[in-house]
Amino acid sequence: MMTEGKTMGSDGKIALPKDTDGREIPLDVEFLYNAIGERVKPYSFTFTRYDGFGWEMNLVGAPTNLVYDPKSFYLTPPDSWEKLLDDLDNASKGGDNAECCYMSRDGIEVGEQCHGCRLYETEDDFTECSYLAYADIADRIRKLRSADE
Known part of the structure; x- marks a missing residue:
């Protein structure tokens, strides 16, 4: 079991990735938004078991060797x-x-x-x-x- 702040709950189940505001990101989400409000399309989500970073995300059109932390994105466009x-x-x-x-x-x-x-x-x-x-x-x-x- 992982400690508080990690992605695995006390019941042993993996929690969904979360956005910048702490909202759960459905794995079939069509689009997310970056900090300046641009739409990005997730290509894949990967759960990894190393300490501190649980979820990784690849974006459509991004170089294949780059992964992103879903917590850097928003489910809805950020306020301005x-x-x-x-x-x-x-x-x-x-x-x-x-x-x-x-x-x-x-x-x-x-x-x-x-x-x-x-x-x-x-x-x-x-x-x-x-x-x-x-x-x-x-x-x-x-x-x-x-x-x-």
């Missing part, structure tokens, strides 16, 4: 200052539905705003979406600011 500004511009057009327009970056159209919305899926059913949207904006700013440092 431009995306945040676009989302805030959308919110400014929303009136009473500003939070819904802000969340449209996830492909959610006003009218179906609650089902599938990240704000709605929080564990706190009693907090208004506007408060959750402000918290989301602040969280994004903190993450982007720390990424810039």
